[in-house]
Amino acid sequence: MQSKVTTTKEKYPDKPITFIVPFGAGGAMDLVARILEKSAVKHLGQPLVIINKPGSAGTLGWNELVTSAPDGYTIGISASELFLHPLYGTSRYNYPTALEPLAQISSTPVIMVVKADQPWQNATDLIAYAKEHPGELKFGHSGVGSIPHVVGETFSKSANITLSQVPFRSAAEAVTALLGEHIQIVFINPGTVKEYVKSGMLKTLAVADANHLVDPVFANALTFKEQGLELFYGNQFGVVAPKEMPADIRARLITGLDAMINDPDFKKDIEAMGLQYEYLDTKQMQTQWIFENKKLTNAVQESGVVELIKSQKQ
Structure with missing residues (x-):
C-alpha cells in the first residue's frame, strides 16, 4: 500500500484538477480562471476543471475548498473578501488561516x-x-x-x-x-x-x-x-489550496502555477481584460496576506462597515 501512495505522488497530477471559482460565470475571477485554464495542460500536464460556486459573496465556494481533500486535486481562486468574511462573523472558517496561498496573480x-x-x-x-x-x-x-x-x-x-x-x-x-x-x-x-x-x-x-x-x-x-x-x-486575485498538502505535491503544483502565471501570454491576457498584473510567489503572497488582513480589518472597523454589514445580514 505504501508503494502505491508513493507512486501516485510521483505521478502528480495524473488526473484533471478541480478549480473552484466562488462567484458566477462572467465575473473577473471567472475570467482569470479561464485564462489559467488555457495553459494548465502545458505547465501542469493536466487540465483545470473550473467549477463556479456562487453565493454569499464567495463563502460557499471557499467553504467547499477548505473542506476539500488536500491532495492537490482541488484548488481555487482567492480574492480580498477572504479577509472580510471572518470579520463579519458570517463565515464558517477563518479563511486566511484555513487556506494556503500559492501564488498571486493580480492586484487591481x-x-x-x-x-x-x-x-x-x-x-x-x-x-x-x-x-x-x-x-x-x-x-x-x-x-x-x-x-x-x-x-x-x-x-x-x-x-x-x-x-x-x-x-x-x-x-x-x-x-x-x-x-x-x-x-x-x-x-x-x-x-x-x-x-x-x-x-x-x-x-x-x-x-x-x-x-x-x-x-x-x-x-x-x-x-x-x-x-x-x-x-x-482593491482586490488581489491568487491561487489557494486546502491546508496540509503533501510537500512534494505542493512543490509540483507551485512550480506549475508559477510557470503559468509568468507566461508572457498570461500576463498579456490579464492586462487585456483590464486587470493589473502583479505576480507574487508563495512567500511574498503570505507576507501580502498579513498586510492586507491588517489593513482591511482596520478599514472596515474604523468606518463602521462591520456593524453595518452585520445589521444588513440579520
Whole structure:
C-alpha cells in the first residue's frame, strides 16, 4: 500500500484538477480562471476543471475548498473578501488561516461606473446629485460583504450621502442590472466592465487607488483621492489550496502555477481584460496576506462597515 501512495505522488497530477471559482460565470475571477485554464495542460500536464460556486459573496465556494481533500486535486481562486468574511462573523472558517496561498496573480483597484448617458462626469457630480435627491440612487455589487460592497458603503459614508445597496450573485449580474437601469451605480473590478467602457456604454467616475489605472481604457479616470475622498480599495486575485498538502505535491503544483502565471501570454491576457498584473510567489503572497488582513480589518472597523454589514445580514 505504501508503494502505491508513493507512486501516485510521483505521478502528480495524473488526473484533471478541480478549480473552484466562488462567484458566477462572467465575473473577473471567472475570467482569470479561464485564462489559467488555457495553459494548465502545458505547465501542469493536466487540465483545470473550473467549477463556479456562487453565493454569499464567495463563502460557499471557499467553504467547499477548505473542506476539500488536500491532495492537490482541488484548488481555487482567492480574492480580498477572504479577509472580510471572518470579520463579519458570517463565515464558517477563518479563511486566511484555513487556506494556503500559492501564488498571486493580480492586484487591481475597484472602480465606480455608471451608464454613459448619465449626466455625472465624476464622483463630485454624483455626490452633488445624491445630496439633492437623497435615497434615490442605488448601487450594485457582487454580494453583501464583498470588497465592492465595502467600497460603496465607505464612499456613501465618506461623501455624507445616502445610497441604497443592491447585492447580486456576481459582478456580471450587477452590470446587467446597471445596463437595464434597475440601479444607477456599480462598484466593480475594471476587468468586468472594460469592454462596456471601451464601447461607450458605461463610464468610470472614480478609481479607488492612489494612482490612475495603467490600462488606456481607464487611464483618464480620476481617483477618489483626486476628488477629495480617501478611498483605497482593491482586490488581489491568487491561487489557494486546502491546508496540509503533501510537500512534494505542493512543490509540483507551485512550480506549475508559477510557470503559468509568468507566461508572457498570461500576463498579456490579464492586462487585456483590464486587470493589473502583479505576480507574487508563495512567500511574498503570505507576507501580502498579513498586510492586507491588517489593513482591511482596520478599514472596515474604523468606518463602521462591520456593524453595518452585520445589521444588513440579520
